Amino acid sequence: MTELISYFDEIINNVNTQIKNFIKSDIKVLEDASIYLFSAGGKRLRPIVLVASSDLIGGKRERAYKAAAAVEILHTFTLIHDDIMDRDNLRRGMPTVHVKWGEPMAILAGDFLHAKAFEALNESLRGLSSNTFYNAFNLFIKSIEIISEGQAMDMSFENRFDVTEEEYIEMIKRKTAMLFSCSSALGGIVNEADEEIIKNLSEYGLNLGISFQIVDDILGLIADEKELGKPVYSDIREGKKTILVIKTLHEASENERRLITSILGNKNASKEELEKVAMIIKEHSLNYAYEMAERYSHIAIESLQRIPIKNYTAEKALKYLAEFTVKRRK
Template identity: 55%
Template structure:
Protein backbone atom coordinates (compact mmCIF):
# COMPACT_ATOMS: atom_id res chain seq x y z
CA UNK A 1 0.00 0.00 0.00
CA UNK A 2 1.43 3.41 -0.90
CA UNK A 3 1.50 6.17 1.71
CA UNK A 4 -1.23 8.28 0.11
CA UNK A 5 -3.63 5.36 0.17
CA UNK A 6 -2.54 4.48 3.74
CA UNK A 7 -3.19 8.05 4.93
CA UNK A 8 -6.50 8.37 3.05
CA UNK A 9 -7.84 5.19 4.63
CA UNK A 10 -6.97 6.43 8.14
CA UNK A 11 -8.35 9.93 7.56
CA UNK A 12 -11.63 8.53 6.15
CA UNK A 13 -12.10 6.37 9.27
CA UNK A 14 -11.22 9.25 11.62
CA UNK A 15 -13.66 11.56 9.80
CA UNK A 16 -16.45 8.97 9.96
CA UNK A 17 -15.80 8.44 13.69
CA UNK A 18 -15.92 12.17 14.46
CA UNK A 19 -19.10 12.57 12.45
CA UNK A 20 -20.79 9.70 14.29
CA UNK A 21 -20.28 11.47 17.62
CA UNK A 22 -21.17 15.00 16.49
CA UNK A 23 -24.93 14.82 16.00
CA UNK A 24 -27.70 15.72 18.41
CA UNK A 25 -31.14 17.28 18.89
CA UNK A 26 -29.80 20.84 19.27
CA UNK A 27 -29.20 21.14 15.52
CA UNK A 28 -27.51 24.56 15.36
CA UNK A 29 -25.07 23.73 18.17
CA UNK A 30 -23.96 20.51 16.48
CA UNK A 31 -23.79 22.21 13.10
CA UNK A 32 -21.49 24.87 14.58
CA UNK A 33 -19.37 22.20 16.29
CA UNK A 34 -18.92 20.23 13.02
CA UNK A 35 -18.32 23.32 10.89
CA UNK A 36 -14.50 23.60 11.03
CA UNK A 37 -14.05 19.84 11.04
CA UNK A 38 -16.15 19.57 7.87
CA UNK A 39 -14.04 22.32 6.25
CA UNK A 40 -11.09 19.95 6.09
CA UNK A 41 -7.70 20.31 7.72
CA UNK A 42 -4.57 18.23 7.39
CA UNK A 43 -5.53 15.68 10.12
CA UNK A 44 -1.85 15.43 11.05
CA UNK A 45 -2.52 14.77 14.73
CA UNK A 46 -4.86 11.79 14.26
CA UNK A 47 -2.49 10.42 11.62
CA UNK A 48 0.32 10.59 14.19
CA UNK A 49 -1.87 8.72 16.73
CA UNK A 50 -2.78 5.92 14.32
CA UNK A 51 0.66 5.57 12.76
CA UNK A 52 2.32 5.47 16.20
CA UNK A 53 -0.06 2.67 17.15
CA UNK A 54 0.53 0.83 13.87
CA UNK A 55 4.27 1.27 14.39
CA UNK A 56 4.03 -0.92 17.51
CA UNK A 57 1.39 -3.32 16.18
CA UNK A 58 -1.60 -1.85 18.06
CA UNK A 59 -5.32 -2.39 17.50
CA UNK A 60 -6.41 -0.06 14.72
CA UNK A 61 -9.96 0.60 16.00
CA UNK A 62 -8.65 1.96 19.34
CA UNK A 63 -6.16 4.21 17.56
CA UNK A 64 -8.85 5.55 15.22
CA UNK A 65 -11.01 6.50 18.22
CA UNK A 66 -8.07 8.16 19.98
CA UNK A 67 -7.12 9.98 16.78
CA UNK A 68 -10.67 11.25 16.41
CA UNK A 69 -10.59 12.43 20.05
CA UNK A 70 -7.36 14.37 19.45
CA UNK A 71 -8.73 16.02 16.29
CA UNK A 72 -11.98 17.00 18.04
CA UNK A 73 -9.94 18.49 20.89
CA UNK A 74 -7.76 20.36 18.39
CA UNK A 75 -10.83 21.87 16.74
CA UNK A 76 -12.13 22.95 20.15
CA UNK A 77 -8.91 24.95 20.64
CA UNK A 78 -9.22 26.50 17.16
CA UNK A 79 -12.74 27.82 17.80
CA UNK A 80 -11.71 29.42 21.10
CA UNK A 81 -8.40 30.71 19.67
CA UNK A 82 -10.25 32.45 16.84
CA UNK A 83 -12.52 34.19 19.35
CA UNK A 84 -9.55 35.33 21.45
CA UNK A 85 -7.55 36.49 18.42
CA UNK A 86 -10.65 38.00 16.75
CA UNK A 87 -9.77 36.18 13.52
CA UNK A 88 -12.47 36.30 10.85
CA UNK A 89 -11.41 33.41 8.61
CA UNK A 90 -10.02 29.91 9.14
CA UNK A 91 -9.39 27.31 6.42
CA UNK A 92 -10.60 29.89 3.92
CA UNK A 93 -14.09 30.22 5.44
CA UNK A 94 -15.63 32.53 8.08
CA UNK A 95 -14.74 31.50 11.64
CA UNK A 96 -17.39 29.91 13.86
CA UNK A 97 -17.96 33.05 15.94
CA UNK A 98 -18.36 35.16 12.78
CA UNK A 99 -20.94 32.75 11.35
CA UNK A 100 -22.92 31.95 14.51
CA UNK A 101 -21.91 34.62 17.03
CA UNK A 102 -19.60 34.40 20.05
CA UNK A 103 -22.02 32.70 22.51
CA UNK A 104 -22.76 29.78 20.15
CA UNK A 105 -19.06 29.51 19.21
CA UNK A 106 -18.05 29.24 22.87
CA UNK A 107 -20.70 26.58 23.43
CA UNK A 108 -19.65 24.68 20.29
CA UNK A 109 -16.08 24.68 21.60
CA UNK A 110 -17.25 23.45 25.00
CA UNK A 111 -19.21 20.66 23.34
CA UNK A 112 -16.16 19.56 21.34
CA UNK A 113 -14.07 19.58 24.52
CA UNK A 114 -16.52 17.17 26.21
CA UNK A 115 -16.97 15.07 23.08
CA UNK A 116 -13.20 14.61 22.81
CA UNK A 117 -13.17 12.93 26.23
CA UNK A 118 -16.24 10.87 25.37
CA UNK A 119 -14.55 9.53 22.22
CA UNK A 120 -11.25 8.91 24.05
CA UNK A 121 -13.08 6.93 26.73
CA UNK A 122 -14.33 4.58 24.01
CA UNK A 123 -10.73 3.98 22.88
CA UNK A 124 -9.71 2.56 26.29
CA UNK A 125 -12.80 0.41 26.89
CA UNK A 126 -11.72 -3.02 28.15
CA UNK A 127 -8.04 -2.11 28.63
CA UNK A 128 -6.14 -2.38 31.91
CA UNK A 129 -6.47 0.38 34.48
CA UNK A 130 -2.80 1.32 34.05
CA UNK A 131 -3.12 1.86 30.29
CA UNK A 132 -6.41 3.74 30.71
CA UNK A 133 -4.81 5.98 33.35
CA UNK A 134 -1.83 6.82 31.10
CA UNK A 135 -4.12 7.66 28.18
CA UNK A 136 -6.47 9.88 30.22
CA UNK A 137 -3.60 11.50 32.12
CA UNK A 138 -1.76 12.53 28.95
CA UNK A 139 -4.94 13.78 27.27
CA UNK A 140 -6.24 15.81 30.22
CA UNK A 141 -2.76 17.19 30.95
CA UNK A 142 -2.53 18.30 27.33
CA UNK A 143 -5.66 20.45 27.69
CA UNK A 144 -4.02 22.16 30.68
CA UNK A 145 -0.66 22.63 28.93
CA UNK A 146 -2.23 23.95 25.70
CA UNK A 147 -4.29 26.44 27.75
CA UNK A 148 -1.13 27.61 29.52
CA UNK A 149 0.60 28.04 26.15
CA UNK A 150 -2.29 30.11 24.79
CA UNK A 151 -2.19 32.31 27.92
CA UNK A 152 1.57 32.83 27.44
CA UNK A 153 1.03 33.73 23.76
CA UNK A 154 -1.56 36.36 24.72
CA UNK A 155 0.63 37.76 27.50
CA UNK A 156 3.61 38.04 25.12
CA UNK A 157 1.60 40.39 22.86
CA UNK A 158 1.89 43.08 25.58
CA UNK A 159 5.63 42.62 26.22
CA UNK A 160 8.84 43.56 24.41
CA UNK A 161 11.29 41.54 26.51
CA UNK A 162 10.44 38.09 25.06
CA UNK A 163 13.50 35.95 24.34
CA UNK A 164 13.87 32.95 22.07
CA UNK A 165 13.76 30.51 24.98
CA UNK A 166 10.46 32.07 26.15
CA UNK A 167 8.99 31.65 22.68
CA UNK A 168 10.14 28.03 22.44
CA UNK A 169 8.58 27.22 25.81
CA UNK A 170 5.32 28.86 24.73
CA UNK A 171 5.06 26.88 21.47
CA UNK A 172 6.14 23.69 23.24
CA UNK A 173 2.97 24.08 25.30
CA UNK A 174 0.56 25.68 22.84
CA UNK A 175 1.31 23.60 19.74
CA UNK A 176 3.83 20.83 20.37
CA UNK A 177 2.05 19.29 23.37
CA UNK A 178 -0.84 17.93 21.31
CA UNK A 179 1.55 16.41 18.75
CA UNK A 180 3.54 14.85 21.61
CA UNK A 181 0.39 13.47 23.21
CA UNK A 182 -0.79 12.13 19.83
CA UNK A 183 2.34 10.04 19.35
CA UNK A 184 2.32 8.96 23.00
CA UNK A 185 -1.34 7.87 22.90
CA UNK A 186 -0.73 5.67 19.87
CA UNK A 187 2.24 4.05 21.59
CA UNK A 188 0.47 3.46 24.91
CA UNK A 189 -2.67 2.04 23.27
CA UNK A 190 -0.43 -0.37 21.34
CA UNK A 191 1.19 -1.58 24.57
CA UNK A 192 4.58 0.03 23.92
CA UNK A 193 7.36 -0.04 26.51
CA UNK A 194 8.15 3.04 28.58
CA UNK A 195 11.21 3.74 26.44
CA UNK A 196 9.23 3.39 23.21
CA UNK A 197 6.37 5.65 24.25
CA UNK A 198 8.79 8.24 25.67
CA UNK A 199 10.66 8.35 22.36
CA UNK A 200 7.36 8.71 20.51
CA UNK A 201 6.42 11.57 22.85
CA UNK A 202 9.73 13.32 22.11
CA UNK A 203 9.26 12.70 18.39
CA UNK A 204 5.85 14.39 18.52
CA UNK A 205 7.05 17.29 20.64
CA UNK A 206 10.06 18.13 18.45
CA UNK A 207 7.93 17.81 15.31
CA UNK A 208 5.31 20.10 16.89
CA UNK A 209 7.91 22.77 17.61
CA UNK A 210 9.10 22.60 13.99
CA UNK A 211 5.45 22.80 12.87
CA UNK A 212 4.83 26.03 14.78
CA UNK A 213 8.05 27.70 13.60
CA UNK A 214 7.07 26.92 9.99
CA UNK A 215 3.52 28.14 10.74
CA UNK A 216 4.96 31.46 11.92
CA UNK A 217 7.09 31.70 8.77
CA UNK A 218 4.04 31.09 6.58
CA UNK A 219 2.12 33.77 8.49
CA UNK A 220 4.50 36.28 6.95
CA UNK A 221 5.53 34.72 3.62
CA UNK A 222 2.39 32.90 2.34
CA UNK A 223 -0.47 34.65 0.60
CA UNK A 224 -3.98 34.78 2.07
CA UNK A 225 -5.29 32.01 -0.19
CA UNK A 226 -2.52 29.65 0.91
CA UNK A 227 -2.98 30.52 4.57
CA UNK A 228 -6.75 30.31 4.71
CA UNK A 229 -6.69 33.18 7.19
CA UNK A 230 -6.02 36.93 7.01
CA UNK A 231 -2.60 38.01 5.77
CA UNK A 232 -0.18 39.37 8.40
CA UNK A 233 -2.58 38.42 11.23
CA UNK A 234 0.38 37.63 13.53
CA UNK A 235 1.83 41.10 12.93
CA UNK A 236 -1.56 42.77 13.44
CA UNK A 237 -1.91 40.92 16.75
CA UNK A 238 1.69 41.81 17.75
CA UNK A 239 2.56 38.12 18.18
CA UNK A 240 6.11 37.65 19.45
CA UNK A 241 7.05 34.90 17.03
CA UNK A 242 10.59 33.62 16.60
CA UNK A 243 10.91 35.80 13.50
CA UNK A 244 9.92 38.94 15.39
CA UNK A 245 12.22 38.15 18.33
CA UNK A 246 15.22 37.44 16.09
CA UNK A 247 14.50 40.48 13.87
CA UNK A 248 14.39 42.83 16.86
CA UNK A 249 17.72 41.35 18.04
CA UNK A 250 19.36 41.91 14.65
CA UNK A 251 17.73 45.18 13.58
CA UNK A 252 19.46 48.56 13.63
CA UNK A 253 17.63 51.44 15.35
CA UNK A 254 15.76 52.52 12.17
CA UNK A 255 14.67 48.95 11.35
CA UNK A 256 13.64 48.34 14.95
CA UNK A 257 11.45 51.46 14.86
CA UNK A 258 9.66 50.25 11.69
CA UNK A 259 9.05 46.79 13.17
CA UNK A 260 7.72 48.13 16.45
CA UNK A 261 5.40 50.55 14.64
CA UNK A 262 4.10 47.74 12.42
CA UNK A 263 3.36 45.29 15.23
CA UNK A 264 -0.24 45.78 16.33
CA UNK A 265 -1.02 48.07 13.38
CA UNK A 266 -3.86 47.78 10.85
CA UNK A 267 -2.13 50.01 8.32
CA UNK A 268 -1.35 47.80 5.29
CA UNK A 269 1.72 49.81 4.25
CA UNK A 270 3.19 49.45 7.75
CA UNK A 271 2.34 45.74 7.82
CA UNK A 272 4.04 45.16 4.46
CA UNK A 273 7.15 47.13 5.50
CA UNK A 274 7.35 45.19 8.77
CA UNK A 275 6.85 41.82 7.06
CA UNK A 276 9.55 42.64 4.50
CA UNK A 277 12.05 43.61 7.19
CA UNK A 278 11.27 40.58 9.35
CA UNK A 279 11.68 38.27 6.35
CA UNK A 280 15.08 39.71 5.50
CA UNK A 281 16.35 39.66 9.08
CA UNK A 282 15.14 36.32 10.39
CA UNK A 283 13.75 33.95 7.75
CA UNK A 284 16.92 31.88 7.24
CA UNK A 285 17.46 31.59 10.99
CA UNK A 286 13.87 30.40 11.57
CA UNK A 287 14.05 27.77 8.83
CA UNK A 288 17.36 26.51 10.21
CA UNK A 289 15.91 26.14 13.70
CA UNK A 290 12.83 24.33 12.33
CA UNK A 291 15.15 21.92 10.50
CA UNK A 292 17.08 21.29 13.73
CA UNK A 293 13.90 20.26 15.56
CA UNK A 294 12.84 18.16 12.56
CA UNK A 295 16.14 16.25 12.76
CA UNK A 296 15.74 15.78 16.53
CA UNK A 297 12.23 14.40 15.96
CA UNK A 298 13.52 11.84 13.44
CA UNK A 299 16.36 10.87 15.80
CA UNK A 300 13.83 9.94 18.51
CA UNK A 301 11.71 8.03 16.00
CA UNK A 302 14.75 6.03 14.88
CA UNK A 303 15.15 4.72 18.47
CA UNK A 304 11.83 2.86 18.21
CA UNK A 305 11.98 -0.58 16.56
CA UNK A 306 9.11 -0.67 14.03
CA UNK A 307 6.69 -3.59 13.75
CA UNK A 308 5.23 -1.98 10.64
CA UNK A 309 7.45 -0.46 7.93
CA UNK A 310 4.61 1.55 6.38
CA UNK A 311 4.00 3.22 9.73
CA UNK A 312 7.59 4.35 10.19
CA UNK A 313 7.70 5.63 6.60
CA UNK A 314 4.43 7.43 7.25
CA UNK A 315 5.67 9.13 10.43
CA UNK A 316 8.85 10.25 8.66
CA UNK A 317 6.70 11.56 5.81
CA UNK A 318 4.54 13.59 8.21
CA UNK A 319 7.67 15.09 9.79
CA UNK A 320 8.84 16.04 6.27
CA UNK A 321 5.41 17.51 5.40
CA UNK A 322 5.63 19.69 8.52
CA UNK A 323 8.96 21.20 7.46
CA UNK A 324 8.13 21.59 3.75
CA UNK A 325 4.49 22.65 3.84
CA UNK A 326 3.27 25.80 2.14
CA UNK A 327 0.02 26.24 4.12
Protein backbone atom coordinates in the same frame (compact mmCIF):
# COMPACT_ATOMS: atom_id res chain seq x y z
CA MET B 1 4.68 8.40 -2.64
CA THR B 2 1.52 6.70 -3.97
CA GLU B 3 1.78 4.21 -1.09
CA LEU B 4 1.86 7.06 1.46
CA ILE B 5 -1.04 8.93 -0.16
CA SER B 6 -3.18 5.78 0.09
CA TYR B 7 -2.01 5.25 3.66
CA PHE B 8 -2.89 8.82 4.70
CA ASP B 9 -6.24 8.76 2.88
CA GLU B 10 -7.26 5.53 4.61
CA ILE B 11 -6.47 7.03 8.04
CA ILE B 12 -8.21 10.33 7.30
CA ASN B 13 -11.38 8.66 5.96
CA ASN B 14 -11.68 6.36 8.97
CA VAL B 15 -10.99 9.13 11.48
CA ASN B 16 -13.53 11.40 9.75
CA THR B 17 -16.12 8.64 10.08
CA GLN B 18 -15.36 8.35 13.81
CA ILE B 19 -15.63 12.13 14.26
CA LYS B 20 -19.07 12.17 12.58
CA ASN B 21 -20.19 9.30 14.82
CA PHE B 22 -19.20 11.18 17.97
CA ILE B 23 -20.36 14.71 17.12
CA LYS B 24 -24.11 14.32 17.29
CA SER B 25 -26.63 16.34 19.26
CA ASP B 26 -30.42 16.60 19.56
CA ILE B 27 -29.89 20.37 19.32
CA LYS B 28 -29.29 20.90 15.60
CA VAL B 29 -27.75 24.36 15.82
CA LEU B 30 -25.19 23.09 18.36
CA GLU B 31 -24.36 20.07 16.19
CA ASP B 32 -24.02 22.28 13.07
CA ALA B 33 -21.71 24.75 14.82
CA SER B 34 -19.65 21.92 16.33
CA ILE B 35 -19.16 19.90 13.12
CA TYR B 36 -18.64 22.97 10.91
CA LEU B 37 -14.83 23.27 10.99
CA PHE B 38 -14.37 19.56 10.28
CA SER B 39 -16.19 19.98 6.96
CA ALA B 40 -13.76 22.80 6.07
CA GLY B 41 -11.03 20.21 5.61
CA GLY B 42 -7.81 20.47 7.59
CA LYS B 43 -4.72 18.30 7.31
CA ARG B 44 -5.65 15.86 10.12
CA LEU B 45 -1.96 15.78 11.05
CA ARG B 46 -2.50 14.86 14.69
CA PRO B 47 -4.77 11.87 13.87
CA ILE B 48 -2.28 10.70 11.23
CA VAL B 49 0.54 10.96 13.78
CA LEU B 50 -1.48 8.97 16.33
CA VAL B 51 -2.56 6.16 13.97
CA ALA B 52 0.89 5.90 12.35
CA SER B 53 2.50 5.76 15.84
CA SER B 54 0.11 2.94 16.70
CA ASP B 55 0.84 1.13 13.41
CA LEU B 56 4.59 1.58 13.94
CA ILE B 57 4.45 -0.72 16.98
CA GLY B 58 1.87 -3.12 15.49
CA GLY B 59 -1.14 -1.65 17.28
CA LYS B 60 -4.89 -2.07 16.80
CA ARG B 61 -6.45 0.26 14.25
CA GLU B 62 -9.96 0.55 15.78
CA ARG B 63 -8.62 1.83 19.09
CA ALA B 64 -6.25 4.17 17.28
CA TYR B 65 -9.03 5.63 15.09
CA LYS B 66 -11.14 6.48 18.14
CA ALA B 67 -8.18 8.01 19.99
CA ALA B 68 -7.28 9.94 16.82
CA ALA B 69 -10.83 11.29 16.67
CA ALA B 70 -10.40 12.40 20.30
CA VAL B 71 -7.27 14.49 19.59
CA GLU B 72 -8.74 16.04 16.44
CA ILE B 73 -11.96 16.95 18.27
CA LEU B 74 -9.87 18.46 21.09
CA HIS B 75 -7.75 20.37 18.55
CA THR B 76 -10.87 21.79 16.89
CA PHE B 77 -12.23 22.91 20.26
CA THR B 78 -9.01 24.92 20.78
CA LEU B 79 -9.31 26.46 17.30
CA ILE B 80 -12.85 27.71 17.93
CA HIS B 81 -11.89 29.37 21.20
CA ASP B 82 -8.60 30.59 19.69
CA ASP B 83 -10.46 32.37 16.87
CA ILE B 84 -12.72 34.11 19.41
CA MET B 85 -9.70 35.31 21.42
CA ASP B 86 -7.80 36.49 18.33
CA ARG B 87 -10.94 37.98 16.71
CA ASP B 88 -10.11 36.06 13.51
CA ASN B 89 -12.81 36.12 10.85
CA LEU B 90 -11.41 33.33 8.64
CA ARG B 91 -10.30 29.76 9.33
CA ARG B 92 -9.33 27.42 6.47
CA GLY B 93 -10.67 30.04 4.07
CA MET B 94 -14.14 30.00 5.65
CA PRO B 95 -15.91 32.30 8.15
CA THR B 96 -14.98 31.29 11.71
CA VAL B 97 -17.59 29.66 13.96
CA HIS B 98 -18.16 32.81 16.03
CA VAL B 99 -18.67 34.88 12.86
CA LYS B 100 -21.24 32.41 11.51
CA TRP B 101 -23.13 31.58 14.73
CA GLY B 102 -22.12 34.33 17.16
CA GLU B 103 -19.77 34.15 20.13
CA PRO B 104 -22.12 32.52 22.66
CA MET B 105 -22.88 29.56 20.35
CA ALA B 106 -19.22 29.28 19.35
CA ILE B 107 -18.21 29.03 23.03
CA LEU B 108 -20.88 26.34 23.55
CA ALA B 109 -19.69 24.45 20.46
CA GLY B 110 -16.17 24.51 21.90
CA ASP B 111 -17.43 23.22 25.26
CA PHE B 112 -19.42 20.50 23.49
CA LEU B 113 -16.35 19.37 21.52
CA HIS B 114 -14.28 19.39 24.72
CA ALA B 115 -16.70 16.84 26.23
CA LYS B 116 -16.88 14.82 23.00
CA ALA B 117 -13.08 14.53 22.92
CA PHE B 118 -13.19 12.75 26.29
CA GLU B 119 -16.05 10.54 25.10
CA ALA B 120 -14.00 9.43 22.06
CA LEU B 121 -10.91 8.79 24.21
CA ASN B 122 -13.00 6.81 26.68
CA GLU B 123 -14.34 4.60 23.87
CA SER B 124 -10.82 4.01 22.50
CA LEU B 125 -9.79 2.55 25.88
CA ARG B 126 -12.79 0.27 26.42
CA GLY B 127 -11.67 -3.10 27.82
CA LEU B 128 -8.12 -2.05 28.70
CA SER B 129 -6.55 -2.06 32.18
CA SER B 130 -7.32 0.64 34.76
CA ASN B 131 -3.66 1.67 34.64
CA THR B 132 -3.89 2.27 30.88
CA PHE B 133 -7.08 4.30 31.42
CA TYR B 134 -5.27 6.37 34.05
CA ASN B 135 -2.22 7.00 31.85
CA ALA B 136 -4.30 7.99 28.81
CA PHE B 137 -6.64 10.31 30.73
CA ASN B 138 -3.77 11.79 32.74
CA LEU B 139 -1.91 12.64 29.52
CA PHE B 140 -5.04 14.06 27.88
CA ILE B 141 -5.89 16.23 30.90
CA LYS B 142 -2.30 17.45 31.30
CA SER B 143 -2.22 18.28 27.58
CA ILE B 144 -5.29 20.52 27.91
CA GLU B 145 -3.76 22.26 30.93
CA ILE B 146 -0.46 22.80 29.11
CA ILE B 147 -2.14 24.02 25.89
CA SER B 148 -4.06 26.58 27.99
CA GLU B 149 -0.80 27.73 29.60
CA GLY B 150 0.80 28.06 26.17
CA GLN B 151 -2.10 30.17 24.92
CA ALA B 152 -1.82 32.38 28.02
CA MET B 153 1.92 32.79 27.41
CA ASP B 154 1.32 33.69 23.76
CA MET B 155 -1.22 36.36 24.75
CA SER B 156 1.06 37.78 27.46
CA PHE B 157 3.89 38.15 24.90
CA GLU B 158 1.80 40.50 22.73
CA ASN B 159 2.57 43.54 24.92
CA ARG B 160 6.26 42.73 25.34
CA PHE B 161 9.25 43.45 23.09
CA ASP B 162 11.82 41.56 25.18
CA VAL B 163 10.58 37.98 24.61
CA THR B 164 13.56 35.59 24.32
CA GLU B 165 14.01 32.62 21.99
CA GLU B 166 13.89 30.32 25.03
CA GLU B 167 10.52 31.76 26.07
CA TYR B 168 9.20 31.40 22.52
CA ILE B 169 10.23 27.73 22.31
CA GLU B 170 8.66 27.06 25.72
CA MET B 171 5.44 28.76 24.58
CA ILE B 172 5.12 26.78 21.30
CA LYS B 173 6.00 23.54 23.15
CA ARG B 174 2.93 24.15 25.27
CA LYS B 175 0.55 25.79 22.81
CA THR B 176 1.17 23.58 19.74
CA ALA B 177 3.70 20.81 20.26
CA MET B 178 2.02 19.32 23.35
CA LEU B 179 -0.96 18.02 21.35
CA PHE B 180 1.37 16.45 18.75
CA SER B 181 3.26 14.82 21.61
CA CYS B 182 -0.01 13.65 23.17
CA SER B 183 -1.09 12.19 19.81
CA SER B 184 2.06 10.14 19.22
CA ALA B 185 2.20 8.98 22.86
CA LEU B 186 -1.46 7.90 22.79
CA GLY B 187 -0.62 5.71 19.78
CA GLY B 188 1.55 3.77 22.23
CA ILE B 189 -0.67 4.01 25.29
CA VAL B 190 -3.86 2.62 23.67
CA ASN B 191 -1.77 -0.40 22.64
CA GLU B 192 -0.26 -0.76 26.14
CA ALA B 193 3.30 -0.30 24.85
CA ASP B 194 6.16 -0.14 27.33
CA GLU B 195 7.25 3.16 28.88
CA GLU B 196 10.41 3.56 26.79
CA ILE B 197 8.47 3.26 23.52
CA ILE B 198 5.83 5.75 24.73
CA LYS B 199 8.61 8.17 25.78
CA ASN B 200 10.24 8.03 22.33
CA LEU B 201 6.90 8.42 20.57
CA SER B 202 6.15 11.41 22.79
CA GLU B 203 9.51 13.02 21.93
CA TYR B 204 8.86 12.47 18.23
CA GLY B 205 5.53 14.32 18.47
CA LEU B 206 6.93 17.13 20.62
CA ASN B 207 9.77 17.95 18.22
CA LEU B 208 7.54 17.55 15.18
CA GLY B 209 5.11 20.01 16.79
CA ILE B 210 7.83 22.58 17.49
CA SER B 211 9.01 22.35 13.87
CA PHE B 212 5.41 22.61 12.67
CA GLN B 213 4.70 25.81 14.65
CA ILE B 214 7.92 27.52 13.52
CA VAL B 215 6.94 26.86 9.90
CA ASP B 216 3.38 28.02 10.65
CA ASP B 217 4.85 31.31 11.87
CA ILE B 218 6.96 31.55 8.70
CA LEU B 219 3.89 30.94 6.51
CA GLY B 220 2.04 33.71 8.34
CA LEU B 221 4.66 35.99 6.83
CA ILE B 222 5.24 34.58 3.33
CA ALA B 223 2.09 32.68 2.25
CA ASP B 224 -0.69 34.41 0.35
CA GLU B 225 -4.15 34.67 1.90
CA LYS B 226 -5.62 31.82 -0.17
CA GLU B 227 -2.84 29.43 0.87
CA LEU B 228 -2.99 30.56 4.47
CA GLY B 229 -6.78 30.40 4.86
CA LYS B 230 -6.75 33.50 7.08
CA PRO B 231 -5.79 37.17 6.66
CA VAL B 232 -2.12 37.58 5.71
CA TYR B 233 0.12 39.41 8.25
CA SER B 234 -2.47 38.83 11.00
CA ASP B 235 0.39 37.75 13.32
CA ILE B 236 2.05 41.17 12.89
CA ARG B 237 -1.23 43.01 13.41
CA GLU B 238 -1.88 41.00 16.60
CA GLY B 239 1.65 41.60 17.91
CA LYS B 240 2.61 37.90 17.98
CA LYS B 241 6.20 37.36 19.13
CA THR B 242 7.24 34.65 16.69
CA ILE B 243 10.83 33.46 16.33
CA LEU B 244 11.06 35.67 13.23
CA VAL B 245 10.08 38.80 15.17
CA ILE B 246 12.35 37.93 18.12
CA LYS B 247 15.37 37.38 15.84
CA THR B 248 14.65 40.58 13.88
CA LEU B 249 14.26 42.77 16.97
CA HIS B 250 17.61 41.44 18.17
CA GLU B 251 19.41 42.23 14.87
CA ALA B 252 17.54 45.21 13.38
CA SER B 253 18.94 48.71 13.10
CA GLU B 254 17.53 51.39 15.39
CA ASN B 255 15.32 52.78 12.59
CA GLU B 256 14.03 49.33 11.62
CA ARG B 257 13.34 48.49 15.24
CA ARG B 258 11.43 51.75 15.72
CA LEU B 259 9.25 51.00 12.70
CA ILE B 260 8.60 47.39 13.76
CA THR B 261 7.63 48.32 17.32
CA SER B 262 5.25 51.01 16.04
CA ILE B 263 3.41 48.59 13.71
CA LEU B 264 3.61 45.31 15.68
CA GLY B 265 0.29 44.87 17.49
CA ASN B 266 -1.19 47.98 15.86
CA LYS B 267 -4.74 46.97 14.89
CA ASN B 268 -5.04 50.10 12.68
CA ALA B 269 -1.84 49.48 10.66
CA SER B 270 -2.30 49.80 6.89
CA LYS B 271 -1.51 46.96 4.48
CA GLU B 272 1.49 48.95 3.19
CA GLU B 273 2.88 49.33 6.71
CA LEU B 274 2.37 45.63 7.44
CA GLU B 275 4.12 44.71 4.16
CA LYS B 276 7.07 46.98 4.96
CA VAL B 277 7.53 45.40 8.39
CA ALA B 278 7.11 41.90 6.91
CA MET B 279 9.89 42.64 4.39
CA ILE B 280 12.30 43.71 7.15
CA ILE B 281 11.46 40.62 9.23
CA LYS B 282 11.99 38.29 6.24
CA GLU B 283 15.40 39.82 5.49
CA HIS B 284 16.64 39.32 9.04
CA SER B 285 15.11 36.02 10.10
CA LEU B 286 13.67 33.78 7.37
CA ASN B 287 16.69 31.51 6.88
CA TYR B 288 17.32 31.38 10.63
CA ALA B 289 13.73 30.23 11.30
CA TYR B 290 13.84 27.57 8.57
CA GLU B 291 17.12 26.20 9.93
CA MET B 292 15.61 26.01 13.42
CA ALA B 293 12.55 24.15 12.08
CA GLU B 294 14.83 21.67 10.29
CA ARG B 295 16.79 21.01 13.49
CA TYR B 296 13.66 20.03 15.40
CA SER B 297 12.48 17.94 12.45
CA HIS B 298 15.76 15.95 12.55
CA ILE B 299 15.46 15.45 16.33
CA ALA B 300 11.93 14.06 15.77
CA ILE B 301 13.24 11.53 13.22
CA GLU B 302 16.04 10.48 15.60
CA SER B 303 13.41 9.54 18.22
CA LEU B 304 11.87 7.03 15.78
CA GLN B 305 15.21 5.26 15.43
CA ARG B 306 15.02 4.19 19.09
CA ILE B 307 11.71 2.32 18.58
CA PRO B 308 11.46 -1.33 17.41
CA ILE B 309 9.62 -1.06 14.07
CA LYS B 310 6.72 -3.42 13.29
CA ASN B 311 5.32 -1.51 10.29
CA TYR B 312 7.68 0.09 7.77
CA THR B 313 4.96 2.04 5.96
CA ALA B 314 4.15 3.75 9.27
CA GLU B 315 7.85 4.52 9.81
CA LYS B 316 8.07 5.99 6.31
CA ALA B 317 4.92 8.05 6.99
CA LEU B 318 6.21 9.48 10.27
CA LYS B 319 9.59 10.37 8.71
CA TYR B 320 7.80 11.97 5.77
CA LEU B 321 5.65 14.10 8.10
CA ALA B 322 8.75 15.38 9.90
CA GLU B 323 10.43 16.26 6.57
CA PHE B 324 7.27 17.63 4.92
CA THR B 325 6.39 19.96 7.78
CA VAL B 326 9.47 22.09 6.91
CA LYS B 327 8.62 22.15 3.18
CA ARG B 328 4.89 22.76 3.32
CA ARG B 329 3.23 25.84 1.84
CA LYS B 330 0.09 25.99 4.02
